[in-house]
Amino acid sequence: MWTSIFIGIYVIVALSIVLSILLYGAKPTKSLAWLLAIFALPVGGIFLYLLLGRNRRRYKLIEHQKDLFRRMPKPNTDQINEFDGRYGKLMTLSYKNSHFPPTTGNELKILKDGRTTFETIFSALEAATTRIHIQYYIFEEGDLADRLLGLFQEKIAHGVAVRMIYDGIGSFSLSKKYLKKLLQIGVEVYSFMPFKFGRYFYSLNFRNHRKIIVVDGKIAFTGGINVSDKYLKGQIGLGKWHDMHLRLVGEAATQLDQVFMTDWYLVSTKLLKPIPLPQNAFQVPVANELVQIVAGGPDDDFPVLEQTYFSMINMAKNYIYITNPYIIPGQALVRALQTAALSGVDVRLLVSEKIDNQVVSWSVRSYFELFLKAGIKIYLFPDGFLHSKIMVSDDAVSSIGTANLDDRSFEQNYEVNAIMYHKKMAKLLKEDFLNDCKISNELCYNDYIKRSWGKKLKEGVGRVLSPLF
Structure with a gap:
């Protein structure tokens, strides 16, 4: 009897998944692979599909949150005409996907490798007066994490709000002891889609790989570098990690802050607002050079x-x-x-x-x-x-x-x-x-x-x- 019930449930689940793949499968090759897996690997194929194969573009966990923030103006004629209009299509494509137009008057600095990057980051963090937003895929304990903890404590004591997002899988090694210390000193900290049996179990394969720091809404950092001592000390078997990061001051930094605030709403359901900045907040000696932030994820309409x-x-x-x-x-x-x-x-x-x-x-x-x-x-x-x-x-x-x-x-x-x-x-x-x-x-x-x-x-x-x- 129980065997028949199990088989019946399995057939219903399998057929519902097959129907979902046929209706919403993103790519024919992947859809065929998952169909073969479901039929060739009873139970196991269904489990793997639920874990790794679902087409997340249907669910829009983040996409609809973008409307909570003001829509940026479209790229204007002057911006598109720069470079003889050559990159107008790229600007328009990026705007339609991420809603951020290119902005002028940004001060940019390339940061190569960990030591230079983190010294520049700490310098900006130490000068924070209002708030610090920090988001990383990998946040590992060590000398860097301890230094950040001390800095956060000092800034919070002076009235600076510190908010932090870490990826639940990329930062899986982050200990409860360290997280408790963050909370004790007043850091608002959330995990992005932690691994749980239940609501987020199906999202295990969808991670937040962004690396963002924004200070006071006007100085920002992004690039490939995570918070890890291997950027300073190297790693056994691999040696020193080499990477590139970018420091931005200007409107592009406020765009990165909006990316952070979108993710913040998802993890906390708390709505943050951009810091009002005066008209002359970004007076930097740069003309006719544009920067455009492009953010994307598995629940956007397009890759x-x-x-x-x-x-x-x-x-x-x-x-x-x-x-x-x-x-x-x-x-x-x-x-x-x-x-x-x-x-x-x-x-x-x-x-x-x-x-x-x-x-x-x-x-x-x-x-x-x-x-x-x-x-x-x-x-x-x-x-x-x-x-x-x-x-x-x-x-x-x-x-x-x-x-x-x-x-x-x-x-x-x-x-x-x-x-x-x-x-x-x-x-x-x-x-x-x-x-x-x-x-x-x-x-x-x-x-x-x-x-x-x-x-x-x-x-x-x-x-x-x-x-x-």
């Missing part, structure tokens, strides 16, 4: 960051240089990169030779032969773990942020990038990229195709498993 990268690649005329540890692109980006290279654009990829996950490394390398054959140059950075997420093109436009070139960043994570229509920044990032290439190992197509069958087999395994990363 925001994938479309941004795709557009930047397609718009490249002379060169497109990409630094990223996890280049596991979908078919559209593969074709975009190959088409650019075959059309005469100088396409170069800078990838870490060492990586923090061996299976992910196989997946990344599984694309190398396709890229090399199309004329794309690939450089392996040998000195530690290169974790930067940078794209720069034609001495005119560049991107620094949190998004990798993989399905996880495009389909499953909440990410944020700063797009800079800024010639000086583009040239600085290009120079840094070329300097890193000089100390890296360039791959040769004729040599790479001679790699062993064992390596090719590992790459095939990594390629098949890549949708799960």
